[in-house]
Amino acid sequence: MEALHSTPTNTLTARSRSSLWIGLWFGVVTLIGLLNALHRxxxxxxxxAPALFSVNLIEELTGSLSFGLMLPLLFAALRRIRQLPSRWQRYxxxxxxxxxxxxxxxSLSWGSRALLFQLAGLGHYDYGVMPWRYLMEFPSDIFYYLLVAIVLWLIDRYRAAQQRELRAAQLESALSEARLDALRLQLNPHFLxxxxxxxxxxxxxxxxxxDEMLARIGELLRATLNAKxxxxxxxxxxxxxxxxxxxxxxxFGQELAVTIDTDPALARIRVPFxxxxxxxxxxxxxxxxxxxVSIAAWRSGAQLQFRVSNPAAAGGAPVHRGHGIGLSxxxxxxxxxxxxxxxxxxxxRPGQGWDVLLWLPCREEAAV
Incomplete structure (x- = not known):
């Protein structure tokens, strides 16, 4: 009996991908904070004028993590802004x-630093005159805002290009399959x-x-219609x-004589239906x-080749005249x-008739 709480593979994949992105986000913002703290x-x-490294570390980590916490909201806002119709609305x-x-x-930086300074035993955190602090932080926030906006735009452009290529490949594959099906279905009425x-x-x-012919044609058409x-x-x-x-x-009875020359080793090579x-x-x-009629099949290097021959008199009409659908x-x-x-x-063939030569790549069916 199948377990009731089994988790689908695609759900596990989505969770793994989310965990990877969260880990990457945390690693990047932490690294930025560490590097800035070391620089200071x-x-x-x-x-x-040496100062405690812990002071620099708390200040820079809280600054980078505070900005990092707002990134998901910033991503959503930037994508919504791109959809606005007017340039001035976007600005x-x-x-x-x-x-x-x-x-x-x-505000988040100030609040988190005040809390962590108390927890670390560093006393009261003095962030100075707050109105001036808001003005001081604004230029650096402009830089990071522009950086995030540009990187997000490049990522979205790259993803959109990939999706267009995937859709184009899928449409091309579907179109090719439709053409092949149309060609195959065109052959069936011709033969029928x-x-x-x-x-x-x-x-x-x-x-x-x-009656015997009808029985055989029924078998052949059944196999044709069941082919997927x-x-x-x-x-x-x-x-x-x-x-x-x-x-x-x-x-035709005795009037028809057909010989087939092939190698059993070719049995698993795939050929068109x-x-x-x-x-x-x-x-x-x-x-x-x-x-x-003689039919021969043989392997030549990486190719599978066929020859279909008949004894039409020399100078006779080509086999495909009047029957272009089959060969075309x-x-x-x-x-x-x-x-x-x-x-x-x-x-x-001089003085003997016509041959139809056909060749295609050798691709073997996978062994069961």
Whole structure:
């Protein structure tokens, strides 16, 4: 039974990130206080007027920590000010926030120092004439205000640029997937209409053959509709191609002769879904009266290569004439999936016919 109080991973990640930022904030403001205290102490020593280091330390740490406590509110105010439509509204708000920040910073510093001096046994803390102290602290608060505003603006610009790049990459990926799906769905009706036309031409003369063809086309379409990915192992591609060839064997009988030459070691290499079917279909439909088709697959270095051949007579029409959808879609899918690392080429064998050569990168399916 699953524990009722289990904490989601994303919650733990958010807590870890928050703890990291809090630790970083505390470390930075403490370091600033320590460095300022050391600077003041050494300056006093150099002026032959040494003072207790603890006094300098309390004063500088309370000053830096007081300012650091107001940073979250300052961040929120600066981001809201950026959204104001008018430039003068933004300037006025910056001036108002700066005045409030400086007054609050000086007041927190004075109050915390008075308390810590008593706790440390250093006696009463005298901060001098307070109106002049507020004026004295104001110039340094202007500097830190501008520094925080500029750094926050740069950080937000950087984050916005990252988010734009991420959205652009996601949109590009979604667009590429949509294009691939559209190309694949365009192939399915093309194949389906051709097969149904073939069935309709023999259903009265050879009803048993037509029935067998319908059963095979049902299996093939079921596999096509259930496919959720653009690639699958070559072994699955051979299985689906065999279903398609069963349909054509039922249609043409002994007229069709198909030979497949492949290496079982290539079975796990990923290939585009039904990439071979339109090439084989073109070879069968326009391959000559003997309908002899040979299919070969082999590995050449980092590439997987295919050759689909037919015995069309020399000087005959190219295989893809009148059937541009099959080859053009196959080429477009290869381009979307692999870029320049894959391609498709039509070659004529002198006096023998046409070959379709296809190549793509070797990417093996992960072993289960």
């Amino acid at each position: 102490y050494l300056n006093n020593v150099a002026n032959r 006025a708000c910056h001036a108002l926030v700066l005045l409030l920040l400086s007054a609050l910073h000086t 209409f051709n097969t149904l036309n073939a069935i309709s031409s023999i259903m009265y003369e050879r009803p048993r053959v037509a 990915v653009q690639e699958h192992p070559l072994a699955e591609e051979w299985r689906l191609l065999d279903l398609y060839l069963d349909i054509q064997r039922a249609r 039904l990439v071979l079917q339109p090439l084989v279909e073109n070879a069968i439909e326009h391959g000559g009266e003997d309908r002899q 879609n196959s080429e477009a899918r290869l381009k979307h999936l692999y870029g320049d690392a894959a391609g498709l080429r039509l070659e004529q």
